[in-house]
Amino acid sequence: MNKIFLDVETTGLDFLKDKIIEICCLKINYKNSKEELFHHFLNPKIEISKGAYMVHGINNKFLKNKPLFKEIVIKFLNFIYNSKLIIHNAPFDINFLNKELNILKFNKINKYCYKIIDTLKLSKKIYKDKKNSLDNLCKKFNLKNNRKKHSALIDVFLLKKVYYELYKKYNKIKLKIY
Template identity: 40%
Template sequence: MLRQIILDTETTGLSADNGDRIIEIGCVELVARKLTGNNKHFYLNPGRDSHPDALRIHGISNDFLKDKPKFEAVVEDLLAYLQDAQLIIHNAPFDIGFLNKELELTGRPPLRHFVGEITDTLVMAKEMYPGKRNSLDALCDRLGVDNSGRTLHGALLDAELLADVYINLTRGQDALLVIEEDAQNTGSSQHIALDLQSIQLPIMFATEQEQAAHKAVLTQIDKASGGKTVWRTQQNG
């Protein structure tokens, strides 16, 4: 059964390559497009202060994070939770870049080594709404997802909002997924056997008017083909 994880992070700044670190990870689980409540949430001590611009966005103070675990303390728990799942992330290169850097610092391979497909909802939204704003807030407004409680960015809250956004973005897949789920529950595709011998089809004869029109068309074809109308040959054979 398809297991999807909606994932979001908050960070000390915008550049993992320049030393910024993850301070929060939020994950929401969907199974068969339904919220399971099996979520993961970590606050992390990044070992450095957040940039003032980042602090204004997430509001997570440096003092609050001082007693939180380091990434290496939660990485095994996180990877076991994410194992083989499809990840759904808004602006995936940003979060994946930070996670890959954190994994690299612990001597581990990139995230794709542990998970299945990675879906970027920002790419999906740009394809569906070209030329429009496609931030998470903009998509919530467009798709009727209530984001009134989002005064600051938070990884778990944003993951929960993104789960609703993703379900709305892919609503047209519902019928297909129901069919797939039924097939998975039964272990095979269902085939209905029909006894065609019990069905009697009515025989419809052409009316005189239809027969006359048909002969007129054949006469025109005869003239154009020099008497080589295949239909007449078959009738006379």
């Protein structure tokens, strides 16, 4: 089963009115452990909120000549098909993706992938009352994190490292329970 680490950046926090402006997927091929990248900036055709810009630093001028989601959707769905998606705070990304898919009359994302794993949910099982942002988990696991702003491209590589640390930790806890 291929694993895909997925992240998006958006024009804001409200999936009902905001749009995806960056999407990145890092696929780990289960047969040979080779990595394959799917990465696109997207023109949202709406203004990026000031708050979102402060988080990721992406502006509308930069996105002006980028493709629309509908221009990359088939490549995206083929890329993730029958894979395990690993996402930090999955409901956020999934809501945005499902909205975009719905607009284009496609099924919800879970119809195209094998399974969705939320590393935020997993981290909360392990660290119950802790802050579990990607940045905090990188600190907790002593992982190098030089990002100044959020970037789907950078975040999928951080997510991959965090996931494997969480997976090891979760399996140790699970073994102690039984």
